[in-house]
Amino acid sequence: MEVLRTEPDHKKLPPPKRRLSEKTKDALSAYLYISPFFILFAIFGLFPILFSFYLGFQRWNGFGEMEFVGLRNFELILGDALFWKSLGNTLIIGILGTVPQLFVAILLAFALNSAIVRFKNFFRVSIFLPYVTSTVAVAIVFGIMFNNQDFGLINIIVGWFGIDPISWGTTEWGVKIAIATMIFWRWVGYNTIIYLAGLQSIPHDLYEAAKIDGATIYQQIRYITIPMLKPVIIFTVFLSTIGSLQIFAEPLVFLGRTFREEGMTVVLYLWREAFVNMAFGPASATALILFVIIILFSSINMYIANRIGK
Amino acid sequence: MRRLKKWLGLGLSATLLTFSLAACNGDKSSTESTNGKVNLNFWVFGSAGYDVLVEEYMKDNPDVNIKVNFTEMGDLHNNLFTSIAAGSGAPDLTMIEVSQVSKFLDAKDSFYNLYDYGAKDVQENYLDWVWNNGQTPDGAFMLGLPTDIGPTTMYYRTDVFEEAGLPTDPEEVAALTDTWEEYHQLAKTIKDKTGKNIVDGPELLFNALRDQSPEQYFNEKDELIIEDSPYVKEAYDFTTKLIQEGLVGQNGLWSPEWGAAMAEGSYGTLLAPSWMVANIKANAPDAGGKWSVTTMPEGAGNWGGSFIAIPKESKYPKEAYEFIEWLTSPEQQLKSFSNNGLFPSAPSVYTQDEFTGFTDDYFNDLPTANIFAKAAESVKPVYMGKHYPIVNAELITALTNVAVNKADPQKEWEEAIKRIEAQLKRQ
Numbered sequence: 001m002e003v004l005r006t007e008p009d010h011k012k013l014p015p016p017k018r019r020l021s022e023k024t025k026d027a028l029s030a031y032l033y034i035s036p037f038f039i040l041f042a043i044f045g046l047f048p049i050l051f052s053f054y055l056g057f058q059r060w061n062g063f064g065e066m067e068f069v070g071l072r073n074f075e076l077i078l079g080d081a082l083f084w085k086s087l088g089n090t091l092i093i094g095i096l097g098t099v100p101q102l103f104v105a106i107l108l109a110f111a112l113n114s115a116i117v118r119f120k121n122f123f124r125v126s127i128f129l130p131y132v133t134s135t136v137a138v139a140i141v142f143g144i145m146f147n148n149q150d151f152g153l154i155n156i157i158v159g160w161f162g163i164d165p166i167s168w169g170t171t172e173w174g175v176k177i178a179i180a181t182m183i184f185w186r187w188v189g190y191n192t193i194i195y196l197a198g199l200q201s202i203p204h205d206l207y208e209a210a211k212i213d214g215a216t217i218y219q220q221i222r223y224i225t226i227p228m229l230k231p232v233i234i235f236t237v238f239l240s241t242i243g244s245l246q247i248f249a250e251p252l253v254f255l256g257r258t259f260r261e262e263g264m265t266v267v268l269y270l271w272r273e274a275f276v277n278m279a280f281g282p283a284s285a286t287a288l289i290l291f292v293i294i295i296l297f298s299s300i301n302m303y304i305a306n307r308i309g310k
Numbered sequence: 311m312r313r314l315k316k317w318l319g320l321g322l323s324a325t326l327l328t329f330s331l332a333a334c335n336g337d338k339s340s341t342e343s344t345n346g347k348v349n350l351n352f353w354v355f356g357s358a359g360y361d362v363l364v365e366e367y368m369k370d371n372p373d374v375n376i377k378v379n380f381t382e383m384g385d386l387h388n389n390l391f392t393s394i395a396a397g398s399g400a401p402d403l404t405m406i407e408v409s410q411v412s413k414f415l416d417a418k419d420s421f422y423n424l425y426d427y428g429a430k431d432v433q434e435n436y437l438d439w440v441w442n443n444g445q446t447p448d449g450a451f452m453l454g455l456p457t458d459i460g461p462t463t464m465y466y467r468t469d470v471f472e473e474a475g476l477p478t479d480p481e482e483v484a485a486l487t488d489t490w491e492e493y494h495q496l497a498k499t500i501k502d503k504t505g506k507n508i509v510d511g512p513e514l515l516f517n518a519l520r521d522q523s524p525e526q527y528f529n530e531k532d533e534l535i536i537e538d539s540p541y542v543k544e545a546y547d548f549t550t551k552l553i554q555e556g557l558v559g560q561n562g563l564w565s566p567e568w569g570a571a572m573a574e575g576s577y578g579t580l581l582a583p584s585w586m587v588a589n590i591k592a593n594a595p596d597a598g599g600k601w602s603v604t605t606m607p608e609g610a611g612n613w614g615g616s617f618i619a620i621p622k623e624s625k626y627p628k629e630a631y632e633f634i635e636w637l638t639s640p641e642q643q644l645k646s647f648s649n650n651g652l653f654p655s656a657p658s659v660y661t662q663d664e665f666t667g668f669t670d671d672y673f674n675d676l677p678t679a680n681i682f683a684k685a686a687e688s689v690k691p692v693y694m695g696k697h698y699p700i701v702n703a704e705l706i707t708a709l710t711n712v713a714v715n716k717a718d719p720q721k722e723w724e725e726a727i728k729r730i731e732a733q734l735k736r737q
Contacts, residue, residue, distance in 0.1 A: 148567070148714070167560075167714050258703070261707075276700075
């Protein structure tokens with residue numbers, strides 16, 4: 001601002017009363033217009049982030065005095081078998097829920113993009129619909145389907161294959177499979193639509209040229225579709241990684257307030273620390289650890305996804 | 311991403327605008343009604359029916375204006391916690407559930423001590439153990455006046471008892487289950503004759519035994535005592551013994567299966583507090599007459615109940631106290647009972663004709679009020695402690711593992727203790 005004010009040429013000096021130039025005014029009004037976002041972001045976004053950095057080193061139950069405890073919270077969390085268990089759970093549920101989902105989404109997108117399928121618009125809309133439903137509603141419906149009893153829908157279905165009824169709410173793999181299924185069902189349509197958009201942006205002449213040169217379908221996919229789709233794949237892998245490291249609502253609603261360790265995810269763990277056990281220090285420490293983990297995993301995933309098609 | 315931010319910003323500005331408009335609105339309404347009046351904000355959960363009583367109070371006290379705010383129980387305590395921690399936004403009056411009392415006693419600087427406003431004078435109106443739950447262990451600070459309680463009793467299915475060739479009359483059933491040992495025998499009889507379980511899940515059986523003991527998870531210094539004190543372990547061992555003998559169902563408390571079983575009558579007894587009546591009627595509307603109720607083996611415990619406290623933010627503690635003293639008086643508790651089924655914490659109600667004459671046609675016209683009153687008077691005082699929910703959740707997990715996954719009870723107990731200690735270390 002200072003620079004702007006000192007610069008105008010001296011012949012056209014503004015009258016002494018007007019202290020702001022038109023340019024400055026424009027700039028100011030622009031800042032004013034965008035300020036609501038930044039003010040609100042500072043209050044509801046930036047402040048909590050900084051505060052949780054601070055809280056990570058304190059002992060606080062929400063009421064009393066805060067007490068500086070140094071790295072004690074981190075020691076407690078990193079020394080807690082349940083934290084590592086929850087991290088393992090998060091990764092397993094994340095892999096179970098997203099890897100098959102991204103493959104299926106690519107296949108579905110191919111199918112929707114091909115000339116063979118009719119009623120395309122109908123399928124596009126209906127495949128996207130699960131994404132619009134509320135997570136809590138999904139978890140309740142799946143909770144009824146993945147019922148522990150013999151008469152639960154999924155237990156009847158596995159019964160057709162001669163498998164004994166599974167206690168979906170209490171067994172190691174039952175809980176994970178049930179939660180991963182919810183995530184799969186809810187997000188597969190979202191990724192399909194993103195892939196579909198990516199597929200449609202690939203110019204047709206590339207395929208025509210390849211066909212004239214005698215390329216097979218496999219070669220077309222291998223050398224045209226996948227490389228051209230790469231940015232989209234990186235995008236979905238990136239979002240899915242972050243999303244699956246933050247799984248929270250599904251296990252919370254599915255397990256209720258039992259917080260059974262089979263379905264404990266990292267975010268559920270830190271939520272329980274803060275809002276059930278009122279230990280805000282360890283909860284913030286967990287959040288910071290999760291922050292580092294997310295950066296780490298996202299970078300690894302980006303690196304791998306970048307190599308696709310090379 | 312940029313578009314997302316734009317919409318986010320727009321949405322947030324819109325929300326802010328709405329908030330500020332709402333704030334203007336709120337100011338207006340409060341100035342309109344302030345003309346020399348005392349305005350009290352009252353936070354309430356559940357179906358207490360206090361709105362009717364508040365109307366009545368305002369008619370007799372025209373200079374007091376009370377606004378009742380209904381919220382769900384969990385939300386109310388969360389909101390109260392946030393506003394107390396933030397130091398602003400708390401109401402003039404609030405209900406606090408008994409399991410949350412210790413937590414808020416921790417922040418007792420944010421509440422008025424009701425002993426300073428004359429609570430000692432009404433102490434004799436209430437059951438001793440209820441009164442003790444509302445104050446600090448040293449008895450110097452009273453957080454709230456007690457409203458209702460939840461004395462535990464034994465509900466049972468008359469059709470299951472008939473099928474097993476057992477008596478169905480409440481007196482005879484009570485005589486049949488004087489002790490838990492007899493209850494164990496009864497469980498075996500019902501299993502042999504009908505193939506049905508004695509209870510639907512492990513939790514209520516464990517709760518029933520636990521709530522009868524003179525001490526539970528913590529002593530009054532908030533030290534964990536379940537490893538040295540025999541009572542909780544005994545409750546745990548009795549429950550796991552019955553589980554291992556195949557006499558206990560596997561349903562989790564409050565799950566849909568649990569509700570369905572209540573309607574079907576696929577088990578013999580339900581060990582639960584007086585307020586469970588509402589749940590039974592809601593889950594099994596067509597089973598009227600098949601459910602009956604009697605006293606529990608070896609006396610009763612208490613589960614639930616509330617207190618009304620005055621946060622320090624209130625400018626009118628005197629007026630607020632006068633109101634709660636009126637609201638929790640025996641006369642008003644009798645009204646809450648006949649209108650909404652809230653079980654009184656003032657024993658003088660138990661002998662009033664309107665109370666003793668109360669019968670419930672759902673339970674074969676039994677004088678249920680009397681049965682619960684008898685239970686209420688045999689409850690012993692228990693210190694719960696502010697970390698009660700942590701310990702309870704882990705023990706329930708252990709019991710579920712034994713019931714559903716056929717895990718070893720002793721190993722589960724030790725694992726639960728380890729998890730509890732890990733969490734308590736952080737407090």
